[in-house]
Amino acid sequence: MFPELGQWSLILSLLVAVSLAIVPLLGSYLRLEGWMRFADRATRVQFALVLLSFVILTLAFLQKDFSVAYVAQNSNTALPWYYRISAVWGAHEGSLLLWVLILCGWSIAVSLKGHELPLAFRARVLAIMGWVSTGFLAFITFTSNPFLRLFPAPAEGRDLNPLLQDPGLVIHPPMLYMGYVGFSVAFAFAVAGLLDGKLDSRWVRWARPWTNLAWAALTGGIVLGSWWAYYELGWGGWWFWDPVENASFMPWLAGTALLHSLAVTEKRKLFTSWTVLLAIITFSLSLLGTFLVRSGVLTSVHAFTSDPSRGLFILIFLAVMAGGALTLYAWRAPRLVVQQPFGLFSREVLILAGNIFLVLAMVVVLAGTLYPLVIDLLGASKISVGPPYFHTVFPLVLTPLVLLMPMGPFTRWKQDEPRRVVKLIWPGVLLTVVVLAVFALQMHQWSAYGLLAAAAGSWVLGGTLNYFWQRQRKARERVLGVGQMPSGVVGMILAHAGVGVFLLGVAMTESQSIEKDVRMAPGEQVELVGYQFRFLGAQHAEGPNYQAEQGTVEILKNDQVIATLHPQKRMYVAGGKPMTEAAIDAGFSRDLYVAMGEALGTDGAWAIRVYYKPYIRWIWLGGIFMLLGGIVAATDRRFRLAEQAVALREQKLALQEG
Amino acid sequence: MNPKRKRRLLLVGLLLLGVSAAVALTLTALKENVSLFITPADIAAGRIPQGNQFRVGGIVVANSVKRDSDSLHIQFDVTDGAGTVRVDYTGILPDLFREGQGIVAQGSIENGIFKANEVLAKHDEKYMPPEVAEALKRANTPAPHPTGAQ
Numbered sequence: 001m002f003p004e005l006g007q008w009s010l011i012l013s014l015l016v017a018v019s020l021a022i023v024p025l026l027g028s029y030l031r032l033e034g035w036m037r038f039a040d041r042a043t044r045v046q047f048a049l050v051l052l053s054f055v056i057l058t059l060a061f062l063q064k065d066f067s068v069a070y071v072a073q074n075s076n077t078a079l080p081w082y083y084r085i086s087a088v089w090g091a092h093e094g095s096l097l098l099w100v101l102i103l104c105g106w107s108i109a110v111s112l113k114g115h116e117l118p119l120a121f122r123a124r125v126l127a128i129m130g131w132v133s134t135g136f137l138a139f140i141t142f143t144s145n146p147f148l149r150l151f152p153a154p155a156e157g158r159d160l161n162p163l164l165q166d167p168g169l170v171i172h173p174p175m176l177y178m179g180y181v182g183f184s185v186a187f188a189f190a191v192a193g194l195l196d197g198k199l200d201s202r203w204v205r206w207a208r209p210w211t212n213l214a215w216a217a218l219t220g221g222i223v224l225g226s227w228w229a230y231y232e233l234g235w236g237g238w239w240f241w242d243p244v245e246n247a248s249f250m251p252w253l254a255g256t257a258l259l260h261s262l263a264v265t266e267k268r269k270l271f272t273s274w275t276v277l278l279a280i281i282t283f284s285l286s287l288l289g290t291f292l293v294r295s296g297v298l299t300s301v302h303a304f305t306s307d308p309s310r311g312l313f314i315l316i317f318l319a320v321m322a323g324g325a326l327t328l329y330a331w332r333a334p335r336l337v338v339q340q341p342f343g344l345f346s347r348e349v350l351i352l353a354g355n356i357f358l359v360l361a362m363v364v365v366l367a368g369t370l371y372p373l374v375i376d377l378l379g380a381s382k383i384s385v386g387p388p389y390f391h392t393v394f395p396l397v398l399t400p401l402v403l404l405m406p407m408g409p410f411t412r413w414k415q416d417e418p419r420r421v422v423k424l425i426w427p428g429v430l431l432t433v434v435v436l437a438v439f440a441l442q443m444h445q446w447s448a449y450g451l452l453a454a455a456a457g458s459w460v461l462g463g464t465l466n467y468f469w470q471r472q473r474k475a476r477e478r479v480l481g482v483g484q485m486p487s488g489v490v491g492m493i494l495a496h497a498g499v500g501v502f503l504l505g506v507a508m509t510e511s512q513s514i515e516k517d518v519r520m521a522p523g524e525q526v527e528l529v530g531y532q533f534r535f536l537g538a539q540h541a542e543g544p545n546y547q548a549e550q551g552t553v554e555i556l557k558n559d560q561v562i563a564t565l566h567p568q569k570r571m572y573v574a575g576g577k578p579m580t581e582a583a584i585d586a587g588f589s590r591d592l593y594v595a596m597g598e599a600l601g602t603d604g605a606w607a608i609r610v611y612y613k614p615y616i617r618w619i620w621l622g623g624i625f626m627l628l629g630g631i632v633a634a635t636d637r638r639f640r641l642a643e644q645a646v647a648l649r650e651q652k653l654a655l656q657e658g
Numbered sequence: 659m660n661p662k663r664k665r666r667l668l669l670v671g672l673l674l675l676g677v678s679a680a681v682a683l684t685l686t687a688l689k690e691n692v693s694l695f696i697t698p699a700d701i702a703a704g705r706i707p708q709g710n711q712f713r714v715g716g717i718v719v720a721n722s723v724k725r726d727s728d729s730l731h732i733q734f735d736v737t738d739g740a741g742t743v744r745v746d747y748t749g750i751l752p753d754l755f756r757e758g759q760g761i762v763a764q765g766s767i768e769n770g771i772f773k774a775n776e777v778l779a780k781h782d783e784k785y786m787p788p789e790v791a792e793a794l795k796r797a798n799t800p801a802p803h804p805t806g807a808q
Contacts, residue, residue: 382695597750
């Protein structure tokens with residue numbers, strides 16, 4: 001009975017979404033207040049209905065209701081309860097439901113927080129988000145119904161993909177979707193602005209914290225995915241340039257550009273049409289990412305299904321949304337252009353340059369991701385684009401970006417003197433040299449690439465620390481406390497420092513890692529940079545829903561045991577799937593990584609991977625800094641004061657009219 | 659020309675320059691860094707791409723896997739039904755590597771043997787790399803496992 005209720009509530013929510021997409025929009029043109037106010041109510045009802053079907057699906061998982069096909073395919077009686085919950089978004093249908101739930105969550109947040117916005121504008125923003133939810137709810141209802149029944153119901157389910165049975169993967173999809181979907185707010189603002197024919201800088205200011213939060217969530221999602229791939233896939237890599245990773249990286253790059261150009265548009269009323277274009281592109285890339293992952297056109301670890309009708313649906317939806325928005329843009333964007341004087345050396349120009357390189361980087365990733373698809377469609381041949389392509393092109397695009405980064409904050413709006421900025425940047429150069437020396441001294445093998453990447457990281461980190469220091473000094477002169485820095489600035493400093501930390505991590509990991517695949521019999525040992533890895537043999541072990549061979553590896557340094565690791569080779573009972581569970585001795589400045597390959601011969605020997613990964617944690621640490629930066633910046637008081645000002649003006653207007 | 663227009667021209671010029679440089683760079687890098695996918699039948703027929711590394715995919719032939727007893731060196735045969743090629747690899751194979759399973763190997767041909775530096779098998783026993791599925795279809799060999807599509 002319950003699953004049908006879930007399905008009904010899903011269909012109802014689709015109807016509500018359709019009305020949300022149409023009624024308030026018409027109301028805003030016909031100036032019917034009731035129709036516009038309908039947006040708020042519809043958003044609420046839509047959220048409640050989608051939440052209901054999500055809860056019902058979750059209950060079906062918790063109650064092991066295998067009469068529901070989706071539950072039977074993705075869970076099992078032996079699966080622990082927490083993984084039965086995360087299994088809700090463990091495959092195609094449920095993860096789309098989560099996508100829509102989060103979209104409805106963002107919509108309701110805009111509706112609740114948006115009372116300061118003019119009614120017509122709010123109605124349009126919500127209606128546009130309604131278009132998006134209409135598309136996805138129709139997609140679920142017509143092609144991917146998670147409540148489909150199986151008759152007769154099987155006694156036992158298959159299993160959740162063992163790769164997904166992991167704490168990191170419980171939160172990775174929700175975080176990632178928060179980011180993807182969060183950009184729909186900026187998208188809706190941009191399209192509403194185009195419909196209006198003007199984009200008030202107060203509304204731009206209002207849109208900024210939302211974009212910050214979406215960006216922070218996307219950053220978090222990507223970091224979690226990278227961390228998970230590192231410890232769970234058993235290859236010890238942190239990024240594979242896998243098409244699905246690229247699918248999340250493209251909106252991130254465009255979103256980063258959007259964050260910065262929004263700042264310019266708000267502060268200087270410049271680049272309005274560029275900002276609008278970026279908002280459209282960023283969300284379109286989120287949709288493209290969803291298409292790439294869901295359609296199965298790409299060969300990837302994430303490609304669950306290859307159902308052509310699903311791919312076609314998303315492709316058409318993408319074409320309608322992105323195509324429609326871009327057409328509207330071509331038609332209306334000229335109206336948004338406001339002439340403002342600015343000099344060739346000014347903060348806005350530096351930000352614009354940074355923006356261009358971010359977009360170029362995005363295009364590079366896009367080209368590498370879509371090129372094989374295009375070649376295949378043309379029927380020429382089947383090819384794949386691998387890391388070498390990205391490793392060749394990406395550093396070239398990133399170099400100017402890295403050079404600009406520490407300079408932007410020092411440079412004034414409108415017009416500045418290069419000489420003044422150079423004088424301020426000097427201490428940063430000294431810091432750069434110090435940081436670089438610290439890392440270069442720890443390099444045990446020569447690598448030009450490593451040194452260059454470390455120099456880039458040092459430059460960004462040193463330059464950012466220098467800015468922080470100078471800003472603090474200035475604040476003290478004005479007799480202001482440490483906490484007086486606007487949180488927008490604090491967020492920027494955190495995020496920029498995060499980029500530096502990330503680059504240093506990449507430099508060390510990529511150039512100084514040592515990876516060895518060895519055959520080890522019990523008692524044998526192998527040495528990596530002063531660490532002895534001693535294999536003591538493997539024993540049988542059992543988990544709740546798997547059997548395993550568990551190895552014991554002792555790590556010694558200067559003849560002292562510093563860690564004992566237990567990597568596993570698991571066999572999941574339900575699906576019969578093998579899995580490599582790596583064991584890691586994690587540290588601030590290095591990780592020691594051990595994973596089991598396969599049993600060899602009769603003497604208890606195993607093929608074993610032993611890795612030494614210096615500073616790999618810094619990669620994710622940098623990501624966490626960026627994420628925190630995004631959140632801190634979103635809390636800036638200036639955004640809220642702006643809201644109050646808008647509200648006040650609205651009240652005054654209402655009084656005058658009344 | 660007034661200074662405003664001059665400045666705009668400069669910006670647009672820089673933009674165009676940057677974009678065209680990036681496009682040229684991207685296309686060159688793409689051309690040099692892609693790896694072509696070929697089938698065992700292609701190799702049997704002597705259609706081997708020059709120079710670069712490429713990928714070959716197919717089913718691991720039953721009872722063809724031979725492992726050295728004292729190292730990680732391994733050899734196995736891969737077939738698409740129309741042709742068979744021997745693959746030579748040193749290292750750890752993916753979890754889902756087994757006889758009868760579809761795999762993709764990356765490397766190059768040396769003396770008729772495919773020297774692989776990477777062997778991929780996807781993380782789902784139902785899953786068949788699309789290239790392999792298609793190669794099998796072309797050679798009219800029924801896939802031993804259902805492909806992902808249902």
